[in-house]
Amino acid sequence: MRKLISIIDASVSYRSGLPLFKPKSLNHVLKGISFDIYEGDSIGIIGRNGVGKSTLLSLLNGIIKPNSGSVINYGYSTTLLSLNVSYDINVSGYHNAILSGMMLGINKSEMIRLMPSIISYSELGEFINQPIKNYSTGMKQRLGFAVAININSDILLIDEILGVGDARFMEKSKETMRKKLTSGDTVVLVSHHSQTIKSLCNKAIWIEDGKINRSGDAKEVIEEYEKFIIKEFSEH
Incomplete structure (x- = not known):
């Protein structure tokens, strides 16, 4: 089984605050993260808000670099599927889709x-030629989703998205992602939904306070995470 990406003792931090009034404080988002991604892995990243899950995807996608440690990509392509897609609102959906793919x-x-496959999947019809400023939020999400799932890459990175658009399109997109996650493709999925990870992923990584709290078999990791959350809830 081929190793696709290695993260070795990687840490990410940034400074915040207003330097005119007080020194900037250093926020540690990820702290000494290490793991490998192998061909065919479907890895679920679980954890509470603000623990560094999306930052971890940005590391894997090469959007950011670690402040210390290293991320080694052994020559494989990645695609990040996220709702936070940037568009030029004055340009048509057609040309935005092409630009998104080129990026x-x-x-x-x-x-x-x-593009014919992207237009068909997005179900935007003639709206594909309209400027993005005329799109609803759901239409923009559908376009971004259609672009991402039509692009072939070695590793698909999914940031908190298994359903977009209206109810019917949401079911369609969820089914598409289920097929990808169970097809032998290499996928890393960030989600708050523990049952999604338990049912679709073969491995899981639990991030807590910027560190890997536990990793391994998805069902075992999720069960430990759920026990932790229940305990936290009962104590508060």
Whole structure:
């Protein structure tokens, strides 16, 4: 089984505060994270808000670099599927989709070839030629989702998204992701929903206070995480 990415003792921090009034404080988002991703892994990242889950995806995608430690990609492509997609609101959905793909490393001719599939999956119809400023939030999400799932990459990174758009499209997108997560593709999924990770992933990583609290078999990790959450809730 091929090793695709290694994260070795990686830490991420940033400074916050107003330097005119007080020294900037150092916030440690991730602290000494280490794990490997192998071909065919479906890894669920679980943890409470603010523990560093999305930051970890940004490390894997190469958007940010660790302040210390290292992230080694052994020559494999990644695609980040997130609701936080940036668009040029004055440009059509068609051209935004092409630009989005090019930003993910796909050449323009390949994106043009993929556009019929993207338009069909997004169900935007003639709206694909309208400026993004005329789109609802759900329509923008559908376009971003359609672009991401039509691009072939070695590793799919999913940030808190297993359903977008209206109720019917939400079920369609969830089913698409279920197929990807159980098809042998290599996927890393960030989610608050422990049952989703338990049912779809073969491995899980529990992040707590910027550190890996536990990793391993998805069902075992999720069971420990759920016990922790129940205990935290009962104590407060």
